[in-house]
Structure formats: structure tokens, C-alpha cells
Amino acid sequence: MILIAQFVLSTIYPQLWASTFEDKAFETRVNEAPNVVYGSVSRVEVRRSKEDGRIYTYSEFDVKEPIKGTISSARVEIKTLGGRLETEGLIVPGSAKLSEGDEVVLFLGTQNSDGTHSVHNMMMGRYGFSYNSKGEKILSGPGLHSEKDTVPKEITLENLRKIVQTQKSNGTGHETQIAKKDAVIPDKPKSHFDEGNAEKRQEIDTDSTETNSNKSTWIWAIVIIGLLIWLIRRRKK
Numbered sequence: 001m002i003l004i005a006q007f008v009l010s011t012i013y014p015q016l017w018a019s020t021f022e023d024k025a026f027e028t029r030v031n032e033a034p035n036v037v038y039g040s041v042s043r044v045e046v047r048r049s050k051e052d053g054r055i056y057t058y059s060e061f062d063v064k065e066p067i068k069g070t071i072s073s074a075r076v077e078i079k080t081l082g083g084r085l086e087t088e089g090l091i092v093p094g095s096a097k098l099s100e101g102d103e104v105v106l107f108l109g110t111q112n113s114d115g116t117h118s119v120h121n122m123m124m125g126r127y128g129f130s131y132n133s134k135g136e137k138i139l140s141g142p143g144l145h146s147e148k149d150t151v152p153k154e155i156t157l158e159n160l161r162k163i164v165q166t167q168k169s170n171g172t173g174h175e176t177q178i179a180k181k182d183a184v185i186p187d188k189p190k191s192h193f194d195e196g197n198a199e200k201r202q203e204i205d206t207d208s209t210e211t212n213s214n215k216s217t218w219i220w221a222i223v224i225i226g227l228l229i230w231l232i233r234r235r236k237k
Contacts (some may be wrong), residue, residue, distance in 0.1 A: 024124075025148035026155065030163050031172060033107035033120045035069030037061070037076070038157060041102040046083035055090055057083035058116070059098040061106065065157075068164045071108070071117075078106070079116035095119075096126040104128050105139060105160065 030036065043060040059078040066072060078098060082090035096119040098104070107125035108117040119125040127141035132154050139155040152159060 023146050023148065024143075025146050025150065026144055027149070027151055027163050027167070029107065029121065029124060029143050030068070030160070031167055033068070033125065034110045035071050035108040035117070035120075036067040036105065036160070036164065037063050037069070037071055037108060038065040038067055038105045039063040039103075041098050041100055041104070042075075044098060044100050046085050048085060054081065055083050055085050055088065056081055057098075061098075067105070067157075067161060069108070076108070077116040078108070079112060079114070079118060092122075094122050096123045098126070102128065105157075107143075 039062050041059050042062050044057065046055060046057045048055050057080045059080070061076050061078050063071065063074055063076060080095060080098075082092050082095065096106075105127040107120040107127075109120045111117055121143075123141075124143040127139040127143065129137050130140045132138050136154070136156055139157075139160065144155065145153065151163060
């Protein structure tokens with residue numbers, strides 16, 4: 001059974017939904033993000049949490065460059081609520097899609113209590129790459145091309161660095177330190193993937209899903225309302 005969370009987000013928590021997907025200038029999104037990192041996804045898997053019994057998707061992210069924030073390790077784990085595990089799953093429309101091999105820039109929140117990070121503002125915090133007519137590598141993603149933008153329409157990594165540096169110099173950036181481009185990155189830390197967890201794990205290449213894991217109240221609302229809808233439709237059949 002797959003549960004869909006969009007209607008709960010948009011009806012029970014309209015302010016959260018609106019603030020995540022409202023039209024914002026790209027530089028505003030950069031400003032609001034605690035961390036900005038460039039790198040690639042080396043592994044993705046889904047498993048059920050031993051702590052709360054919920055299904056989460058874990059993406060192992062190798063950091064090539066910490067552009068903004070306090071992240072200094074060479075590898076971070078991205079934890080997102082939802083995913084597909086055997087016959088169960090939770091789909092959260094608007095979530096950040098991460099697949100093995102993706103080369104992306106991620107806007108991340110502060111570190112979670114278990115050492116993982118979540119993508120800031122869901123899909124608005126994920127940026128892939130494309131090439132312009134000049135052969136330059138530019139960012140691509142739904143968080144770009146706002147009518148409110150004052151930055152170039154085509155954003156390169158260098159443009160992104162300059163935006164972060166300018167906000168830092170002007171004192172307008174998020175209250176986290178800017179990461180130095182040439183900072184020494186320590187050895188990759190041991191992650192949850194290496195802990196020898198006895199529970200069954202299933203590697204996936206699917207649409208990973210993401211929402212704010214700290215909003216635990218609406219999670220139960222999703223489950224209850226989803227079950228009711230499923231039961232109603234089953235009876236109609």
C-alpha cells in the first residue's frame with residue numbers, strides 16, 4: 001500500500017507547503033539554506049527505522065566541495081522520509097529525487113540528531129547540471145528562473161560561490177559560516193551503511209521522497225487518512 005502525503009501537507013499544513021514552494025529568488029534560497037554542498041550520490045537505500053518504525057530513504061553523498069555552511073566531512077548521509085520497501089511505501093510529492101550516480105548541488109538543513117542531513121525545502125534544494133550553448137556547466141532545477149531573480153539566468157558553480165561570498169561579505173547570509181573552497185576535507189567517516197544493521201535492507205533506484213522529518217504530527221495524519229481513503233475505495237469496488 002502506497003500512501004500519498006501531498007493533500008495532508010497542503011490542507012493540514014498550508015503554511016509549510018506554501019513556504020516551501022512559493023516563488024523565491026534564487027539568491028534568497030541560497031541565503032536561507034544552512035548548508036550548500038556540491039558532490040555526487042554514491043549509494044541509495046531504503047529501510048525501516050528501528051527508532052520510530054517509519055520508512056526512510058538514505059542517500060550516501062560524497063562531498064566534492066562544501067560551498068556554504070559547517071559541513072567539513074567528505075561524506076554525508078541524506079535522510080528523507082518515505083520510499084518503497086517491499087510492499088509498503090510512502091510517496092511525498094515535491095520531494096528531492098536522488099539516485100545513485102547523480103552529480104548535484106544540494107541545499108541542506110542543519111544536522112539531524114542521528115548525524116544525517118535533510119534537503120532544505122525539498123525539491124527546491126536539489127540542483128542537477130546541464131550545459132549551455134558555450135559548453136559551460138550550469139545548474140538546473142525547479143528553484144531557478146524566478147521572476148524575482150537578480151542573478152544571471154544561467155548559474156555556474158562559480159556564480160554560486162560568488163553569491164554565497166557576497167552574502168557573507170554583506171552580512172546578509174544565513175547565520176552559518178561559509179565553507180572555504182580549498183578547505184582540507186578529512187577522511188570519510190563511517191556511516192549508517194556500514195553499521196551492520198541486522199534488519200533487511202533494500203537498495204533502490206527510485207524516486208526518493210523527502211519532507212521535514214521534524215514535523216512528526218502530520219506523519220500520523222498521513223497514515224490514518226490514507227488508510228481511510230483506501231478502505232473507502234475498497235468498499236466502493
